[in-house]
Amino acid sequence: MKEETYRLNCFVENRPGVLARIVGLISGRGYNIQTLNVGPTEDGTVSRMRIDVLGTRRVVEQIILQLRNQVNVIEVVSRRL
Amino acid sequence: MAYGKGRSGAQALVESLERAGTEVLFGYPGGNVADIFDRIPSARFRFVLGRHEQGCVHMADGYARATGRPGVAIVTSGPGLTNTVTALGAAYMDGIPLILVSGQVPLSQIGTDAFQEADTTGITRAVSKHNFLVQSADEIPETVAQAFYIATHGKPGPVVIDIPRNCQEEITRSAYPERISLRAYHPESTATSRDMNRLARLINDARRPVLYAGGGTIAAGAARDVAALSRKASIPVATTLTGIGGDGAADGAHTLGLAGMHGSPAANRAIAEADLLIALGVRFNDRITGKVSQYARKAKIVHVDCDPSSIGKNVPVDLGIVADVKDVLTTVFSRVKAADRTEWLEKIRSWRESGRIAEKPSASGAISPRELMEAIDRRTKGDAIVATDVGQHQIWAAQMLSHRRSRHFLTSGGMGAMGFGIPAAIGAAIAFGGEKRVVAILGDGGAQMTAQELAVAAEEKLPIAFVVVNNRSLGMVRQMQDVFFAGNRAATVFKGKYLPDFRKLASAYGIRSRRVERADKLAAAVGAALSARGPFLLEVMVDPEANVEPMVFR
Ligand SMILES: Cc1ncc(C[n+]2csc(CCOP(=O)(O)OP(=O)(O)O)c2C)c(N)n1
Numbered sequence: 001m002k003e004e005t006y007r008l009n010c011f012v013e014n015r016p017g018v019l020a021r022i023v024g025l026i027s028g029r030g031y032n033i034q035t036l037n038v039g040p041t042e043d044g045t046v047s048r049m050r051i052d053v054l055g056t057r058r059v060v061e062q063i064i065l066q067l068r069n070q071v072n073v074i075e076v077v078s079r080r081l
Numbered sequence: 082m083a084y085g086k087g088r089s090g091a092q093a094l095v096e097s098l099e100r101a102g103t104e105v106l107f108g109y110p111g112g113n114v115a116d117i118f119d120r121i122p123s124a125r126f127r128f129v130l131g132r133h134e135q136g137c138v139h140m141a142d143g144y145a146r147a148t149g150r151p152g153v154a155i156v157t158s159g160p161g162l163t164n165t166v167t168a169l170g171a172a173y174m175d176g177i178p179l180i181l182v183s184g185q186v187p188l189s190q191i192g193t194d195a196f197q198e199a200d201t202t203g204i205t206r207a208v209s210k211h212n213f214l215v216q217s218a219d220e221i222p223e224t225v226a227q228a229f230y231i232a233t234h235g236k237p238g239p240v241v242i243d244i245p246r247n248c249q250e251e252i253t254r255s256a257y258p259e260r261i262s263l264r265a266y267h268p269e270s271t272a273t274s275r276d277m278n279r280l281a282r283l284i285n286d287a288r289r290p291v292l293y294a295g296g297g298t299i300a301a302g303a304a305r306d307v308a309a310l311s312r313k314a315s316i317p318v319a320t321t322l323t324g325i326g327g328d329g330a331a332d333g334a335h336t337l338g339l340a341g342m343h344g345s346p347a348a349n350r351a352i353a354e355a356d357l358l359i360a361l362g363v364r365f366n367d368r369i370t371g372k373v374s375q376y377a378r379k380a381k382i383v384h385v386d387c388d389p390s391s392i393g394k395n396v397p398v399d400l401g402i403v404a405d406v407k408d409v410l411t412t413v414f415s416r417v418k419a420a421d422r423t424e425w426l427e428k429i430r431s432w433r434e435s436g437r438i439a440e441k442p443s444a445s446g447a448i449s450p451r452e453l454m455e456a457i458d459r460r461t462k463g464d465a466i467v468a469t470d471v472g473q474h475q476i477w478a479a480q481m482l483s484h485r486r487s488r489h490f491l492t493s494g495g496m497g498a499m500g501f502g503i504p505a506a507i508g509a510a511i512a513f514g515g516e517k518r519v520v521a522i523l524g525d526g527g528a529q530m531t532a533q534e535l536a537v538a539a540e541e542k543l544p545i546a547f548v549v550v551n552n553r554s555l556g557m558v559r560q561m562q563d564v565f566f567a568g569n570r571a572a573t574v575f576k577g578k579y580l581p582d583f584r585k586l587a588s589a590y591g592i593r594s595r596r597v598e599r600a601d602k603l604a605a606a607v608g609a610a611l612s613a614r615g616p617f618l619l620e621v622m623v624d625p626e627a628n629v630e631p632m633v634f635r
Binding site for chain 1: 206231
């Protein structure tokens with residue numbers, strides 16, 4: 001399967017340690033994050049992380065499922081760039 | 082409850098652990114948990130002092146595996162916490178519910194390389210389901226409630242609560258929450274009635290179905306349901322290493338035993354020939370599947386698991402069902418037709434016959450692993466809880482002991498952590514208040530990794546038979562060297578025959594012991610070990626050349 005860039009928009013609880021957990025989950029499996037952008041949402045208790053990763057569809061789907069398993073992750077939406 | 086004048090964070094922690102149902106706390110003290118330890122003597126739960134933090138967490142793990150309730154442990158900051166990493170990993174890989182409380186330096190000192198500071202949330206991230214760094218005493222009750230919820234819902238796992246010392250000292254009025262609200266964590270089933278119908282139809286249409294039970298079956302308390310479905314529809318059941326007992330000891334005719342790398346020929350053959358594989362709470366890891374493209378090639382694969390990220394991760398599946406294994410089995414049961422499948426069961430019977438490994442007696446006349454396991458089995462009849470360490474003895478115990486109940490075979494599967502056996506056996510024995518016989522099956526290598534915990538077995542007078550399967554070597558690795566490295570036994574054979582002298586080691590802890598070297602003395606020695614009132618160490622000198630068979634590589 002060929003590798004492509006996917007953009008993951010993660011809505012997460014705005015708490016210390018959440019960014020590290022998410023970045024760790026991705027990088028700990030050997031995948032390189034190409035772009036990372038973190039910002040607030042209208043709801044001050046929720047942050048949005050926009051993460052671009054390069055990988056096969058299978059791998060990225062797996063990452064998304066594991067992100068959704070995280071206790072502080074509210075939702076993940078993704079699209080291929 | 083109102084906390085008018087308030088109480089310390091340390092006291093709030095103890096009360097919260099009580100409220101969450103803690104019966105036993107395993108732990109080891111230190112400066113940054115001193116306030117909490119000060120409150121422990123007046124707590125309603127029992128405290129057990131381990132001798133190393135790895136041991137404490139393996140004990141909590143053994144307690145959880147044997148009971149299904151979360152194990153709870155406490156350690157100090159820095160080295161106390163770093164000592165727990167292997168044990169956390171073992172619990173994490175096998176999905177065991179556990180709470181670890183760790184002390185931390187005061188918030189104001191975090192990040193300064195203070196004395197005994199460690200980045201606990203950073204270090205434990207990869208070996209825990211979740212972790213918390215508490216920011217104020219007020220957060221403690223809510224955090225404890227959430228930690229227990231997370232540890233036991235969805236796929237279970239260890240949760241770490243790191244509590245800075247100033248938060249233990251501060252006064253708080255916050256109460257234990259009546260209900261738990263987690264904004265983002267709602268593990269839930271996405272299974273539909275259509276999925277259930279499809280599964281039932283697949284089973285009804287299958288001619289050669291196989292049920293495959295993993296650790297998730299035991300976590301769901303579904304062993305009996307597996308057996309019931311197996312009996313009704315005449316479906317043979319195989320298990321994974323951590324799924325042992327998860328087949329509810331299906332009828333003899335339906336039991337395939339262990340599948341995978343060291344699995345029974347009948348189990349592996351049945352999976353290879355099956356037209357339907359119903360996998361329940363398994364992860365399909367590499368020890369099970371071998372080469373994925375060759376795995377269960379003729380079968381449609383149904384995968385039921387509470388963890389959505391597990392489905393389709395290693396093996397592509399035809400039907401994935403994200404749900405509690407027990408819920409699925411009870412729903413599907415009435416939709417599945419009773420069937421005989423005599424032809425299929427007959428085939429399996431013949432594979433079982435032909436697959437019986439003809440064992441040659443050892444050239445040296447030394448005790449064979451099978452003689453030992455059979456002697457143990459004759460005494461326990463599958464009623465004792467067996468905890469193992471990691472290595473050849475672990476696989477022999479898995480293959481050769483009879484397994485009749487779930488939560489009676491405790492073993493580190495995913496992590497394969499040597500040192501697990503002794504403390505896990507202790508945790509299980511403590512869970513049953515010394516009322517239940519426990520057998521620890523140990524290698525002479527792994528027994529040396531956590532031998533210090535024998536002190537706990539002695540102190541608590543636990544009815545544990547510590548069986549050291551002594552082959553004077555790191556047998557599992559030695560076997561691998563024989564097969565793949567042309568017999569170059571580098572660093573795997575111990576030099577002295579009695580080094581250490583395990584009998585002297587036992588006596589240092591005031592534990593009675595025996596050593597057996599000859600098969601004709603085995604029955605009596607095993608009898609003594611398994612009828613002792615307290616702990617007993619039995620050292621069995623087995624054939625050092627004995628191998629684990631089969632060993633399947635694809
Ligand atoms: C902590 C740890 N270190 C290393 C290993 C690798 N390893 C797997 S089995 C084994 C040998 C175990 O020897 P022993 O405890 O004597 O048991 P045996 O295989 O001889 O029954 C080793 C070193 C491991 N599983 N865990």
